[in-house]
C-alpha cells in the first residue's frame with residue numbers, strides 16, 4: 015500500500031530530514047511512527063501526500079510511483095488519502111457538517127450525494143447530533159473528530175494522522191485512538207504519528223521508530239522504545 | 241461541470257462579501273476607469289463625427305458660361321464622375337439656376353425686372369463633392385485645365401477649412417488629455433484589483449490549504465479568485481452604464497443642437513450603438529480584471 019525505497023529528503027543544503035528510508039506498509043495495517051521531535055516524522059507524511067518530493071529514492075502508493083507526480087495529479091492522490099494534523103485546521107465559519115462536506119464539495123460531488131455521505135461519516139465519528147454546530151462550540155476532541163470525518167468522506171484507502179492527539183487531554187486522546195482503530199477495522203490502512211508512549215504501548219500494533227531521519231526499529235507488535 | 245461552476249461562483253461571492261469594503265473600493269475604481277475611458281472615447285467619436293459632418297458640407301460649385309449647351313455640361317459631369325476622387329456630381333440646369341435666383345431675389349423688383357428684360361443670363365452649375373476633403377485640390381486642378389477654360393465662368397470652393405482645423409485641433413488636445421487620464425486610471429485599477437485579489441488570497445490561506453489537503457483540483461482553488469474579479473468587472477459596468485446613460489441623455493441633445501444644420505445626431509448614435517458600447521465596456525473591464533487577478537494568483541497562489 016505504501017512503499018518507501020531508499021528515500022532521502024534534504025531541505026535546503028544541509029537539513030537531512032530523512033536518510034535512506036526503506037518502509038513497506040501493507041493494506042489494512044495500523045502502523046505507529048514514533049520518534050523525538052525534529053526527526054523527520056512529518057516529512058515522511060508530507061512525502062506520502064506529495065506535499066514534498068523526495069531528494070532521492072522512490073515513494074509508491076498502491077502501485078502508483080508518486081516520486082515525480084505532476085501537479086494536476088496531486089488532487090487525485092489526495093482524494094485517496096485522508097489527512098489529519100495536530101492543529102485541527104477546521105474552517106471557523108463553517109458548521110461541523112460543512113467542514114466535513116468540504117472535501118466532497120471541492121471535488122465536485124453532487125450535493126445530494128454529500129447529504130447522503132456526510133451524515134453517515136459523522137455517525138461513525140459520533141457527531142451526528144452536533145452537525146450544525148460551529149467549531150468554537152465543540153470540545154477539542156470533537157473538533158478533531160470533525161477533522162477525521164472530513165478525512166473520511168472520500169472513503170480513503172489510507173488515513174494518515176500526524177500527532178492527532180497532540181493538543182488533547184488523555185481521555186479525548188483515547189477516544190480519538192479508538193476511533194482510528196475502528197476505522198482501521200473497516201479496512202483502511204492507518205498511519206499514526208505520535209510520541210505518546212501510553213498510546214503506543216496500549217495499541218499493541220506495528221511500531222516504526224525514527225531517529226535523526228533513519229528507521230532504527232520496526233516491530234510487529236512494538237512498544238515505545240526511545 | 242455545473243457543480244464546479246456553481247461552487248466556484250459561490251466561493252467567489254463569499255470572497256466578495258468577506259472583504260466587502262475592499263470589494264466596494266475596487267468596484268468604484270473600476271467604475272471611474274470606465275468613466276474616463278468611455279468619456280475619452282466618446283469625445284473622440286463626437287469630434288470625428290463633427291469633422292465628418294462639416295466635411296460633408298464642403299463642395300465645389302462650377303458655373304458654366306450661359307451659352308454652353310446642356311450636352312456639353314453633361315459631358316463634363318460625366319468625366320468628373322469618372323474620377324476616383326469624386327463622390328457625386330449634382331447638376332443644376334440653366335432654368336433651375338434662374339428659378340433659384342428669382343426665388344432668392346423675390347423682394348427685389350429691380351432685379352426681377354432686369355432679368356425679364358435680358359432673358360436668362362445664368363449658365364448651368366455642377367456641384368462636385370469629393371470623397372474626402374483631401375481630394376479637392378485634385379478636382380480643382382483638373383477643372384483648371386485648358387480644355388475647360390472656355391466652358392467655365394467661375395468656381396466657388398467653400399472649404400470650411402478653418403472650422404475643420406479648429407475642430408481637429410481641439411479634438412487632438414482633448415484626446416491627449418483623455419488618453420493620459422485613462423492611462424492613469426487603468427494603471428490604478430490594475431494595481432487595486434491585483435492588491436484586492438492578493439489580500440483575498442491572504443484571508444483565505446487557511447481555506448486554500450485545506451482545499452488542497454482534501455484534494456481540490458488546482459484550477460478549482462484558483463477559479464473563485466478569477467470569478468471574483470470578473471464580478472468586480474460586471475458590477476462596475478452595470479454601475480457605469482447606470483450613471484453614464486442618463487447623463488448622456490442630458491448631454492447628447494445639447495451636443496446635437498450645437499451642431500444643428502449639420503448631419504450630426506449623437507442621440508440616435510448612442511441608441512444605435514448602446515449594445516455595442518456596453519459590450520466594449522464589459523470586454524474592457526473583464527480583460528483588465530482578468531489580467532491583474534491572473535498576475536496576483538500566479539504570484540501569491542502557488543499550487
Ligand SMILES: Nc1ncnc2c1ncn2[C@@H]1O[C@H](COP(=O)(O)OP(=O)(O)O)[C@@H](O)[C@H]1O
Nearest residue numbers: 025026029031050051052053054055056057058
Ligand atoms: N520546510 C522545511 N524547510 C526546512 N527544513 C525543514 C522543513 N520542514 C522540516 N524541516 C526540518 O526537517 C527536520 C525534520 O522535521 P519534521 O519532519 O517536521 O520532524 P518531526 O515531524 O519528526 O518533528 C527538522 O530538522 C526540521 O527543522
Ligand SMILES: [Mg+2]
Nearest residue numbers: 055056057176
Ligand atoms: Mg511533526
